[in-house]
Amino acid sequence: MGDFFTEMRVRYSETDQMAFMYYSNYLVWFEVARTTHFRSVGLDYNKIEKERKLYLPVVEANCRYKAPLRYDDLAKVYTKISDCGKSRLTFDYKIYLNEKLTTTGFTRHAFINEKGKPIPIPEDIRTHLLQ
Amino acid sequence: MGDFFTEMRVRYSETDQMAFMYYSNYLVWFEVARTTHFRSVGLDYNKIEKERKLYLPVVEANCRYKAPLRYDDLAKVYTKISDCGKSRLTFDYKIYLNEKLTTTGFTRHAFINEKGKPIPIPEDIRTHLLQ
Amino acid sequence: MGDFFTEMRVRYSETDQMAFMYYSNYLVWFEVARTTHFRSVGLDYNKIEKERKLYLPVVEANCRYKAPLRYDDLAKVYTKISDCGKSRLTFDYKIYLNEKLTTTGFTRHAFINEKGKPIPIPEDIRTHLLQ
Amino acid sequence: MGDFFTEMRVRYSETDQMAFMYYSNYLVWFEVARTTHFRSVGLDYNKIEKERKLYLPVVEANCRYKAPLRYDDLAKVYTKISDCGKSRLTFDYKIYLNEKLTTTGFTRHAFINEKGKPIPIPEDIRTHLLQ
Numbered sequence: 001m002g003d004f005f006t007e008m009r010v011r012y013s014e015t016d017q018m019a020f021m022y023y024s025n026y027l028v029w030f031e032v033a034r035t036t037h038f039r040s041v042g043l044d045y046n047k048i049e050k051e052r053k054l055y056l057p058v059v060e061a062n063c064r065y066k067a068p069l070r071y072d073d074l075a076k077v078y079t080k081i082s083d084c085g086k087s088r089l090t091f092d093y094k095i096y097l098n099e100k101l102t103t104t105g106f107t108r109h110a111f112i113n114e115k116g117k118p119i120p121i122p123e124d125i126r127t128h129l130l131q
Numbered sequence: 132m133g134d135f136f137t138e139m140r141v142r143y144s145e146t147d148q149m150a151f152m153y154y155s156n157y158l159v160w161f162e163v164a165r166t167t168h169f170r171s172v173g174l175d176y177n178k179i180e181k182e183r184k185l186y187l188p189v190v191e192a193n194c195r196y197k198a199p200l201r202y203d204d205l206a207k208v209y210t211k212i213s214d215c216g217k218s219r220l221t222f223d224y225k226i227y228l229n230e231k232l233t234t235t236g237f238t239r240h241a242f243i244n245e246k247g248k249p250i251p252i253p254e255d256i257r258t259h260l261l262q
Numbered sequence: 263m264g265d266f267f268t269e270m271r272v273r274y275s276e277t278d279q280m281a282f283m284y285y286s287n288y289l290v291w292f293e294v295a296r297t298t299h300f301r302s303v304g305l306d307y308n309k310i311e312k313e314r315k316l317y318l319p320v321v322e323a324n325c326r327y328k329a330p331l332r333y334d335d336l337a338k339v340y341t342k343i344s345d346c347g348k349s350r351l352t353f354d355y356k357i358y359l360n361e362k363l364t365t366t367g368f369t370r371h372a373f374i375n376e377k378g379k380p381i382p383i384p385e386d387i388r389t390h391l392l393q
Numbered sequence: 394m395g396d397f398f399t400e401m402r403v404r405y406s407e408t409d410q411m412a413f414m415y416y417s418n419y420l421v422w423f424e425v426a427r428t429t430h431f432r433s434v435g436l437d438y439n440k441i442e443k444e445r446k447l448y449l450p451v452v453e454a455n456c457r458y459k460a461p462l463r464y465d466d467l468a469k470v471y472t473k474i475s476d477c478g479k480s481r482l483t484f485d486y487k488i489y490l491n492e493k494l495t496t497t498g499f500t501r502h503a504f505i506n507e508k509g510k511p512i513p514i515p516e517d518i519r520t521h522l523l524q
Contacts, residue, residue, distance in 0.1 A: 016148070023320045027289065059326065060324070063323050191455070191456065192416055279410065
């Protein structure tokens with residue numbers, strides 16, 4: 001993975017009665033790490049939505065749970081753009097607790113406009129993402 | 132409480148490591164029960180938002196946790212409109228597990244328009260709510 | 263898909279500012295549909311955990327989002343066991359809104375005991391699951 | 394309010410279709426801020442649960458929503474212990490976005506042991522909390 005990561009701590013609300021982080025919450029973490037990744041390369045995803053009316057919905061998500069995260073664990077979510085096509089984008093994720101890899105995953109996204117139609121990734125956004 | 136209730140089952144995702152339903156999820160249950168209450172009196176909250184551009188945000192929420200709910204519990208959320216002012220509305224909630232009262236609460240709401248301005252509750256909606 | 267399905271309605275809490283069901287919530291729906299599937303074949307997942315101290319954590323989850331679900335949509339989540347190995351199990355999911363397929367996915371699970379060790383799927387559970 | 398606060402950013406998952414932070418998520422924020430407050434006064438809530446088998450469930454929660462929080466907003470959640478009785482504790486919360494007060498609330502807690510019985514707040518914990 002590259003140099004981008006977001007440090008996150010497991011919230012009590014994110015645990016389940018098995019005392020693990022509940023499995024859907026990893027996708028929430030992926031999304032937070034994506035937003036941070038955008039910010040790290042000089043993009044503001046919030047402004048992309050609000051000012052340019054472009055959206056990046058998820059078309060596929062995948063997560064492999066190798067070891068559990070537990071309440072109050074402070075972990076690092078590494079993000080990497082593994083594919084950047086004409087109008088689609090793939091983010092890869094790896095979550096480390098201390099030095100241990102606990103989770104891997106990916107999300108695929110389409111760029112769409114306000115009407116929900118797929119559009120080519122704007123060049124300025126592509127340039128930032130691939131820097 | 133009146134005759135309106137929604138039957139709900141505790142999801143695994145709603146539990147926490149104490150093996151109780153996590154405390155914020157009761158507000159989610161209240162919201163589901165509110166939607167059902169609207170439907171029961173002939174109102175479609177979704178259409179009120181989409182077609183009439185009226186919204187009913189929460190201005191205050193309160194919940195008292197008397198006994199925990201646990202995974203897979205099948206409970207009844209009773210709803211009652213306890214106050215209906217010019218532009219504000221209060222829902223009261225009681226959650227029963229079998230015959231036992233486990234939770235009470237209320238939510239206060241304002242009617243607002245698309246611009247976020249408070250408006251008087253439309254007469255047709257008031258009529259349905261107070262029937 | 264087989265005959266097992268769970269009818270579910272999109273909660274307001276499950277929407278996001280794109281006005282779609284937020285992508286991690288589909289995994290919550292999958293879990294609710296799994297619990298119903300267990301119940302439909304005569305198994306009580308809650309009792310399996312509480313009385314037999316067996317757990318079925320997710321080792322991989324996947325979801326493909328073909329069309330969005332929106333607030334108050336009433337959809338059907340079809341479940342099917344597509345693989346049942348010595349100690350692992352795969353559930354497939356298809357979500358239909360009216361007659362339209364909106365979502366597909368799968369979850370892979372390991373059977374583990376109280377100490378977190380993988381164990382063979384008990385014969386009585388296998389018999390129920392594969393009926 | 395005192396000197397304790399936690400900086401938090403609104404997650405996409407926390408928004409709803411009104412484009413506001415969904416109302417139950419404020420209670421999640423309160424919980425995160427509580428954990429930070431504990432840490433700030435030298436207590437580790439996770440260890441209190443795991444090593445001492447003491448729990449601090451919520452017996453009442455209240456929240457007043459004065460102004461909405463929106464996606465990506467970076468806000469401060471101030472916490473203060475407003476009451477500390479024999480076995481009960483009250484936390485007050487104020488959320489500020491920039492210099493604007495958006496939200497107030499409180500949570501009341503009971504100290505219980507592993508069997509769910511209320512117990513007096515241990516003296517060492519009280520000392521830390523009231524410092």
